[in-house]
Amino acid sequence: MPPTTSPAIEDYLKTVYAHTEWQPDPITPKALADKLGVAPSSVTEMVKKMAAQGLVAHVPYGPLRLTDAxxxxxxxxxxxxRLIETWLVAEMGYGWDEVHDEAEVLEHTVSDRLLEAIDVRLGRPARDPHGDAIPSASGDVASEPFVLLSEAPAAHVGRVIRISDRDPAVLRxxxxxxxxxxxxxxxxxxxxERVTLQASGEAGALTRETAAAIWVTA
Known part of the structure; x- marks a missing residue:
């Protein structure tokens, strides 16, 4: 992890990145404020700091884009x-619906040495428990064509790639x-209002809202 990055800036950068990980539209300051649960004025000030450090490109009232840095x-x-989430599930007895908040805290405190040890012990996993790709130490990210289950047509067959961890109840x-x-x-x-499907040998139905939290191969 590069030095001098504050936990607050790390959270902002992660949120900006996550917004465009599964869809192409850049995030607006208002959407960023909503996702982080902060006032728009707070976003304005933080964006100025990040722009001054060369971390984001931004024009007034326009969307935000990450620079290469x-x-x-x-x-x-x-x-x-994502490595911390994977470790908590694999070795610490956490359920996949319980790890997000713990990882939010630990990601700012774990040393690079410990993170490397966790990665090695877990066999350098490619994805976390929710299916999100774990970037390599060099910044490579695996990806493959996908479709939201809520938008898949009848007769579509696909492998579940990712499930959103936004709602623990949905995960359960x-x-x-x-x-x-x-x-x-x-x-x-x-x-x-619903999508009917076969999964794990059983038939069932999901609400459109729940199906919208599932990404499957295209």
Whole structure:
């Protein structure tokens, strides 16, 4: 992790990066404020600091984009967060619905030496428990074509790539249904309010809202 980056700046960079990880539109200051739960004035001041450090490119009232330096730092934070989540699930007995908040704290305090030891012990995993790619130490990020399950047509067959960790209740519901990254899903019917599918050998239906939290291979 590069020196002189404050935890607050790390959180901002990570949020800007995550916004465009699964869709192409850059984040606006208002959307950034909403995601972080802070006042727009706070975002304005922090964006000025990040721009002064060469971490973001920004014009007044326009969207934010990470510079190459900003992306490098963002990926370092994301790597820490996702490796810690993976470690907590694999070795510390946490459920995948319990790790996000713990990782939010630990990502700012774990040393590079300990992070490397965790990575080695886990066998250098490529993805975290939710299916999010873990950037390599050099900043490489694996990706593959995807579609949201809520937008997949009937008869689509795909492997679950990622499940959003935004709502722990959704994670618990999907775990009960045997739906996790790596599981193959077949969409059998699509209606206005729900998606019917086959997963883990069982038929079932998900609300559109829940299906929108699942990414599958295209």
């Amino acid at each position: 900003g992306r490098e730092r963002a990926l370092a934070v994301v790597r820490r967060h 519901e999907l775990e009960r249904r045997g739906i996790r990254p790596g599981v193959e899903i077949e969409v059998t019917d699509v209606e206005s």
